[in-house]
Amino acid sequence: MRGRALDRAFQVLALLVLCLALAALGALIADVWRDGAARLSWDFLTGFPSRRAENAGIWHALTGSIFVIVVTAALAVPIGVGAAIYLEEYGTRSVAARVIEINIANLAAVPSIIYGLLGLGLFVRALAMGRSVLAGASTLALLVLPVIILSTREALRAVPPSIREGSYALGATKWQTVWYQVLPVAMPGILTGTILALSRAIGETAPLITIGALTFVAFAPDGLWSPFTVLPIQIFNWVSRPQPGFQVNAAAAILVLLALLLTMNAAAIWLRDRYQKKLR
Amino acid sequence: MTPKIRAQGLSFYYGAVRALHDISVEILPNLVTAFIGPSGCGKSTFLRTLNRMNDIIPGTRVEGRVFIDDADIYRPGVDVVALRRRVGMVFQKSNPFPKSIFDNVAYGLRVNGMAGSRSELAGRVEESLRQAALWDEVKDRLHESALALSGGQQQRLCIARALAVRPEILLMDEPASALDPIATQRIEELVYELKKAYTIVIVTHNMQQAARVSDHTAFFWLGRLVEYDRTDKIFTNPAEKLTEDYVTGRFG
Numbered sequence: 070m071r072g073r074a075l076d077r078a079f080q081v082l083a084l085l086v087l088c089l090a091l092a093a094l095g096a097l098i099a100d101v102w103r104d105g106a107a108r109l110s111w112d113f114l115t116g117f118p119s120r121r122a123e124n125a126g127i128w129h130a131l132t133g134s135i136f137v138i139v140v141t142a143a144l145a146v147p148i149g150v151g152a153a154i155y156l157e158e159y160g161t162r163s164v165a166a167r168v169i170e171i172n173i174a175n176l177a178a179v180p181s182i183i184y185g186l187l188g189l190g191l192f193v194r195a196l197a198m199g200r201s202v203l204a205g206a207s208t209l210a211l212l213v214l215p216v217i218i219l220s221t222r223e224a225l226r227a228v229p230p231s232i233r234e235g236s237y238a239l240g241a242t243k244w245q246t247v248w249y250q251v252l253p254v255a256m257p258g259i260l261t262g263t264i265l266a267l268s269r270a271i272g273e274t275a276p277l278i279t280i281g282a283l284t285f286v287a288f289a290p291d292g293l294w295s296p297f298t299v300l301p302i303q304i305f306n307w308v309s310r311p312q313p314g315f316q317v318n319a320a321a322a323i324l325v326l327l328a329l330l331l332t333m334n335a336a337a338i339w340l341r342d343r344y345q346k347k348l349r
Numbered sequence: 350m351t352p353k354i355r356a357q358g359l360s361f362y363y364g365a366v367r368a369l370h371d372i373s374v375e376i377l378p379n380l381v382t383a384f385i386g387p388s389g390c391g392k393s394t395f396l397r398t399l400n401r402m403n404d405i406i407p408g409t410r411v412e413g414r415v416f417i418d419d420a421d422i423y424r425p426g427v428d429v430v431a432l433r434r435r436v437g438m439v440f441q442k443s444n445p446f447p448k449s450i451f452d453n454v455a456y457g458l459r460v461n462g463m464a465g466s467r468s469e470l471a472g473r474v475e476e477s478l479r480q481a482a483l484w485d486e487v488k489d490r491l492h493e494s495a496l497a498l499s500g501g502q503q504q505r506l507c508i509a510r511a512l513a514v515r516p517e518i519l520l521m522d523e524p525a526s527a528l529d530p531i532a533t534q535r536i537e538e539l540v541y542e543l544k545k546a547y548t549i550v551i552v553t554h555n556m557q558q559a560a561r562v563s564d565h566t567a568f569f570w571l572g573r574l575v576e577y578d579r580t581d582k583i584f585t586n587p588a589e590k591l592t593e594d595y596v597t598g599r600f601g
């Protein structure tokens with residue numbers, strides 16, 4: 070009887086905490102919505118920066134964000150998944166692999182501005198990429214790499230050993246086993262982890278400011294070497310202006326960024342479900 | 350008759366725990382050899398040393414030697430992948446791949462470069478499923494998921510999958526423990542049929558089954574091979590008291 074009551078109390082408590090978290094989020098969104106919703110329009114989405122708030126748009130920053138994140142994914146996903154496969158399937162027993170493993174976990178916790186400094190030194194200066202899309206994407210790729218590696222390893226580890234055994238027992242090589250059996254089963258987990266990592270990257274401001282993406286850019290990026298800006302930087306820029314019109318723009322841009330994030334998360338869920346259905 | 354499999358002073362360790370003690374046995378071709386013994390006595394462990402399946406468990410160690418056709422399968426430089434194709438295995442817990450029924454059976458053929466043309470592959474898949482007494486139940490849904498099959502059907506699918514690559518030796522770890530009497534009988538008939546071409550080792554907890562299907566029987570106890578002889582001898586006139594107690598159910 071007491072156990073039941075305790076159970077009930079805990080349930081109510083958990084629900085309260087959940088409501089609190091959701092209420093905070095809801096209030097935040099409602100506030101931004103009130104400020105910025107009226108500003109949302111096709112012209113706002115496809116417009117370019119302007120000295121007059123009511124003419125300014127976010128096309129350059131929106132395309133910049135999308136372009137940078139696509140290049141980030143193209144760089145980080147193959148490397149991250151490949152590294153995770155190596156660590157999980159090939160190198161687990163060596164001391165070196167264990168040292169790498171601990172370091173990756175530490176890297177995932179490093180503040181993002183440190184990655185910005187690294188990107189500035191390595192990509193912008195040493196590799197002479199300048200303040201380009203490629204430099205920004207490379208920096209963000211470094212930032213999300215540890216998270217992709219960790220979540221991929223988690224997903225690989227969750228594949229039942231009996232599937233590997235069944236494959237080996239039929240005379241499959243290690244590579245065949247990983248490619249045909251392990252990866253398809255781990256795919257939903259890998260996709261979810263990757264897209265969550267990229268969602269984090271798309272909201273990152275500090276490392277990109279560090280590598281110098283804050284300079285005024287008034288056009289959409291047209292190639293890997295093109296200068297660029299991204300939504301969070303544009304928002305940061307507008308918020309720091311004194312005119313109230315730009316505050317409204319910032320709120321509207323936040324709404325666009327949120328929509329982009331929600332789209333990515335929805336895509337993650339959709340992809341995961343699709344894969345899981347294929348496995349069933 | 351020259352033995353197909355010959356274990357010599359074989360010991361096996363899971364970390365510091367010794368699961369097999371100095372096992373020596375000769376398994377003859379074209380016969381069915383049954384492994385019996387109480388749970389945890391090392392039957393599965395021994396079976397898995399015969400196709401080096403234990404290699405993939407970290408921290409394990411083998412001592413002694415195992416010969417297949419007079420070649421030591423633990424000597425350095427052995428192609429373990431090729432070995433496992435020759436020595437097929439059906440696991441104690443059925444483990445179909447989360448793929449279609451067809452792809453489950455075709456997988457071994459594909460990874461070994463034995464798939465051939467589409468129709469050859471389809472023919473081989475059908476033949477394997479027929480051998481495992483599963484064809485009639487699945488022929489209309491070959492491209493549906495194998496995970497939708499019942500437990501017993503899954504086990505027969507695993508048997509079909511193992512047969513598809515035409516191994517020389519078939520190791521079966523309690524293949525009938527999840528089957529109804531009719532399917533069990535089909536499997537036993539299959540074992541009888543297969544032994545013309547294969548060497549079969551079967552682990553079973555069912556004494557009647559061991560007596561029915563096997564020619565030779567090995568009795569294991571606490572990681573040791575207690576007695577190994579012709580099946581009729583083991584069941585009617587064993588040399589060891591321990592064996593007699595076990596096969597007559599007076600154990601414990």
Ligand SMILES: Nc1ncnc2c1ncn2[C@@H]1O[C@H](COP(=O)(O)OP(=O)(O)OP(=O)(O)O)[C@@H](O)[C@H]1O
Nearest residue numbers: 363366368387388389390391392393394395406441
């Ligand atoms: N992966 C493993 N790691 C550590 N110990 C193991 C492992 N697998 C088996 N063992 C141990 O080795 C011993 C023999 O196990 P094994 O699975 O070979 O027994 P078995 O005769 O097949 O039993 P059953 O009839 O229940 O299947 C047991 O004591 C078991 O606990």
Ligand SMILES: [Mg+2]
Nearest residue numbers: 392393441522
């Ligand atoms: Mg067993």
